[in-house]
Amino acid sequence: MYRSHKDKLWKTTTISYRNNLPARIGYSNKPSGSSNNDILQPLINNKISIWDTGDTTYKSKINDVTSMPQINNIYLFSLNENEKQIINDLEKSFKKFNLTKSVKTIVLKSESKNLSKIPEFILQCDSLETLEITANIKSLPKKLSKLTQIKILQIEASGGIDIRKAIKILRKLPNLRSLTIVNTKEHLIPIEINQLTNLVTLNLDHSKRDRNGNLFPLPKELYELKKLNYLEVPQEIINAKLLYSNIPDCLFIYTRPQTK
Numbered sequence: 235m236y237r238s239h240k241d242k243l244w245k246t247t248t249i250s251y252r253n254n255l256p257a258r259i260g261y262s263n264k265p266s267g268s269s270n271n272d273i274l275q276p277l278i279n280n281k282i283s284i285w286d287t288g289d290t291t292y293k294s295k296i297n298d299v300t301s302m303p304q305i306n307n308i309y310l311f312s313l314n315e316n317e318k319q320i321i322n323d324l325e326k327s328f329k330k331f332n333l334t335k336s337v338k339t340i341v342l343k344s345e346s347k348n349l350s351k352i353p354e355f356i357l358q359c360d361s362l363e364t365l366e367i368t369a370n371i372k373s374l375p376k377k378l379s380k381l382t383q384i385k386i387l388q389i390e391a392s393g394g395i396d397i398r399k400a401i402k403i404l405r406k407l408p409n410l411r412s413l414t415i416v417n418t419k420e421h422l423i424p425i426e427i428n429q430l431t432n433l434v435t436l437n438l439d440h441s442k443r444d445r446n447g448n449l450f451p452l453p454k455e456l457y458e459l460k461k462l463n464y465l466e467v468p469q470e471i472i473n474a475k476l477l478y479s480n481i482p483d484c485l486f487i488y489t490r491p492q493t494k
Contacts (some may be wrong), residue, residue: 236257242477244420244459245249246409249385252412260472264369268308271423275473277359281296281306281307281308281309282295282305282307282308282309283295283309283311284296284308284309284310284311284320284380285311286310286311286312286313286315286316286317286320286345287312287357288312288314288315288331289315290316292316292320293323293328295474296320296323296405300381305333305335305337306338306339306389307337307338307339307340307341308324308337308339308340308341309340309341309420310340310342310343311341311343312343312345313342313344313345313346313349314344314345314346317344317346317349318348318393321349321353321355323366324353324355324399324456325353325355325421328358328359329355330354333359334355334359334360334361335360336361337359337360337361337362338362338363338364339362339363339364339365340356340359340362340364340365340366341364341366341367341369342356342366342368342369342370343368344367344369344370347370347392348368349369349371350368350370350371350372350393351368351373351375352369352371352374352375352378356437357377357378357380357381359381360380360381360382360383360433361383362381362383362384363383363384363385363386363409364384364385364386365384365386366386366387366388366389366424367388367389367390368389368390369390369391369392370391370392370393371389371392371393371395371424372391372393372394372395372396373399373400374389374395374399374400374403374404374459375447376403378407379406379407380401380474381407381408381410382406382407382408382412384407385409385410385411385412386411386412387404387407387412387413387414388410388412388413388415389415389416390416390417391416391418391455392417393413393414393415393417394419395417395418395419396416396418396419396420397415397418397419397420397422397423397424397438397439398420398424398426399458400415400418401424401426401427401430402426404430405429405430408432408478409422409423409432410430410432410433411432411433411434411435412433412434412435412436412437413430413433413435414435414436414437414438415437415438415439416437417439418438418439420439420442421440421442422439422440422450423438423439423440423452423453423456423467424453425455426455427453427455427459428455428456428458428459430459431459431461432458432461433459433461433462434461434462434463434464435458435462435463435464435465436459436462436464436465436466437465437466437467438467440452440467440468440471441468449468449470449471449472451471452467452471452472452473454473454476457476457477457480457481458480459471459481460480460481460483461483462481462483462484462485463481463484465477465484
């Protein structure tokens with residue numbers, strides 16, 4: 235049970251689970267007509283989706299990219315056999331047609347183990363606002379700090395990202411509002427998390443356990459993120475009193491059951 239920070243009597247709210255999936259906790263102080271994940275709504279105009287189907291059909295889609303001078307969204311799915319060629323072709327197209335000024339959203343999903351860094355053409359998109367990558371990434375490049383328009387960053391890194399080094403780069407992104415990094419080397423949210431002061435949504439790997447099999451608690455520095463209103467961590471490590479006394483605008487917590 236958690237206690238609502240708005241209720242001086244500490245009225246309890248029960249967390250329920252259905253089919254082993256956690257239920258979101260909501261509070262009545264949410265502004266009327268607003269949405270908790272407004273910042274997570276991507277642009278939908280001028281969208282191109284490229285699927286790696288193992289043949290050369292992707293080439294026509296890349297041609298479509300170059301024919302849209304104001305393309306906003308690029309989605310790359312199931313990259314595998316043609317991954318290297320697709321990325322190379324896109325890099326050439328971006329350079330030739332100067333597409334880096336219009337792209338707002340890039341989603342890249344790699345199924346291979348070969349993509350170990352963020353492609354260069356992405357790092358040149360200085361208008362980028364949303365970046366989602368699934369790949370064998372082990373670190374964030376320093377050039378990422380130049381993409382100062384980024385609001386949403388989601389990385390599923392099978393290689394395991396050094397989160398402390400990553401924060402040194404992410405803290406230079408003044409517009410970053412939503413951060414998700416699945417799989418970090420430390421498996422802990424570090425104390426440096428308080429440097430990302432504008433975060434509204436946070437989902438970081440925090441699965442490390444002590445010798446007794448208990449999850450390590452969240453660092454108290456996390457509760458300094460005053461703008462946070464969506465936090466995804468195991469429920470047993472949340473200090474409800476600290477959360478609601480320090481983050482009065484925290485409207486939702488999404489929790490998930492953990493197994494030892």
